[in-house]
Amino acid sequence: MEFIAKTLAGLEPVLAEELQQLGASEVLPVNRAVRFEGDKALMYRANLELRTALRVLVPVHQGKAQNEEALYRLIREVDWSQYMGVNDTLAVDAVTNSDFFRHSKYAALKTKDAIVDQFREKSGRRPSVNVYAPRLQVNVHIYKDEVTIALDSSGESLHKRGYRVSTVEAPINEVLAAGMVLLSGWKGEQPFIDPMCGSGTILIEAGLIATRRAPQLTRERFGFMRWPDFDEGLWNSILDAARSRIIKAPHPLQGSDKDFKAVRLTEQNASLAGLDGQVDVVRKKFEKLEPEHPNGVLIMNPPYDERLEEDDIGALYEMIGDRLKQAFSGYTAWMISSSGEGFKRVGLKTSKKHILFNGPLECRFAAYELYEGSHKK
Known part of the structure; x- marks a missing residue:
């Protein structure tokens, strides 16, 4: 399986070293992220043990899109029934760095539309959106015209360790x-x-x-x-x-x-x-x-x-x-x-x-x- 671990700018080499110590293969630092390969156990360990990761994503599809219709069709190429049912809930998060898609929230909306329309055509019903505790959290990353569609295995950002109940002004991440x-x-x-x-x-x-x-040892949900x-x-x-x-x-x-x-x-x-x-x-x-x-x-x-x-x-x-x-x-x-x-x-x-x-x-x-x-x- 291929994974993408997101991090902060400047910490890519540190995260890459962490992943190598966990036993990941094909470790490749990229901008604010590290790509790597491994199995399900490694994905679980990455969420539990990585100290410099924000999220661990599982890419499920890639392609190119230069307008909203092309993005909609690309999302529809995924069989979403593999990952959720019509009675489940979903949330979509989008990150865009593109002249074709200037608004990340609009890209997220088109992604959500494509997913629920696929269920509606098959069953006559559509899944609901739940931004707080969805059954499936989808991440869309658009760079220029390159689109990566991934499942978010982390849920809440991994910087939330659970120990910081209150803070002084401007706490560090x-x-x-x-x-x-x-x-x-x-x-x-x-x-x-x-x-x-x-x-x-x-x-x-x-x-x-x-x-x-492990930094996430007290977290109850991923x-x-x-x-x-x-x-x-x-x-x-x-x-x-x-x-x-x-x-x-x-x-x-x-x-x-x-x-x-x-x-x-x-x-x-x-x-x-x-x-x-x-x-x-x-x-x-x-x-x-x-x-x-x-x-x-x-x-x-x-x-x-x-x-x-x-x-x-x-x-x-x-x-x-x-x-x-x-x-x-x-x-x-x-x-x-x-x-x-x-x-x-x-x-x-x-x-x-x-x-x-x-x-x-x-x-x-x-x-x-x-x-x-x-x-x-």
Whole structure:
């Protein structure tokens, strides 16, 4: 079977490596996605265990269309009775990057019309639409005149882990947070610190990686569970295997924030994620934070939105650079931000950098190797 795992821009190589570790074959990164091949068990594991995937799609048909009539005919070429019955419900999601189809919602509407018309002609009745919990979720991707029709095996987006019941303002996406931790190369073999943890997403994703806990272990429903060929026995065996791999975090996981509410939220969310007692969260400003353990990895997501004045950004990032130099020698520090001015004011030389997107914002994710004294090549 062929699959497509969707992800965020910049995380394609990370997702490809995850899939290879799961045993996928023919792994091919493409724009914001990775194509791969495998069997039903791999599809189940991909939904349960991938940390940087948003959805796992199963392509069922491809073709070309340059207008709505051609798209309608292409959708009708699929025998939809293989995947659902007339009494079942469906939902259609469309993504378009095409001069022929400029409105994704219209493409989704034409797809829905083609499917229900096929059932009406055969049985005199039509399936209903249910955008919240459909029996079948269909994904249509149109690039120029190339159309890919796929079934969404995930259902809800896989960034929804189920542990984040409430957040502080502008929380980072779970998939992005996991991708940042994996890009840093950290897998739990050193202490980990997030000194501006907010509601704890980066810290919790690091904890899930360190404990080898599958990110979707508490999710009750996936799209594939509503399919006619769902294999409950196979799924339960995959769940049991995932649970058997969980370990205790081998090194400390520390979070801090100056906001009392953020500290409480991080503790609550970490408990819901299965990390109760395995993360240490304190209320403290970064300029006064001291690492409790030598030699580790620090990842932070400081403020960088446009509401901050340039002078405020400059002072904040200067403070970050000074504190890293003063207190965190022996650490590798990573920071994500869309503020070019902020990065200039840090005053440290980057050792690695990646371009990532936090929502619509293009960000730099940069590393600083913090040595005691001067570092000579």
